[in-house]
Amino acid sequence: MQLDIIIPVLMSCALLWWVGRAMTWTxxxxxxxxxLVLIACVLLFERTGR
Incomplete structure (x- = not known):
C-alpha cells in the first residue's frame, strides 16, 4: 500500500477513537x-484529475 492511502486511514482511525469514546459501537x-468512503472518493478524484 502507498502512503497516500495509509496516512489518511491512520489519521481517521485516531480521530474516530478520540471523538468516538462516547459513541455506541454502531x-x-x-x-x-x-x-473511509470519503477518503477513497478524494483519492480517486485526485488520481483522475492528473
Whole structure:
C-alpha cells in the first residue's frame, strides 16, 4: 500500500477513537465506513484529475 492511502486511514482511525469514546459501537462503525468512503472518493478524484 502507498502512503497516500495509509496516512489518511491512520489519521481517521485516531480521530474516530478520540471523538468516538462516547459513541455506541454502531455509530462508530458508521462513522468509520463513511470516513473511509470519503477518503477513497478524494483519492480517486485526485488520481483522475492528473
Amino acid at each position: 455509530a462508530r462503525l458508521t462513522v468509520a465506513v463513511v470516513t
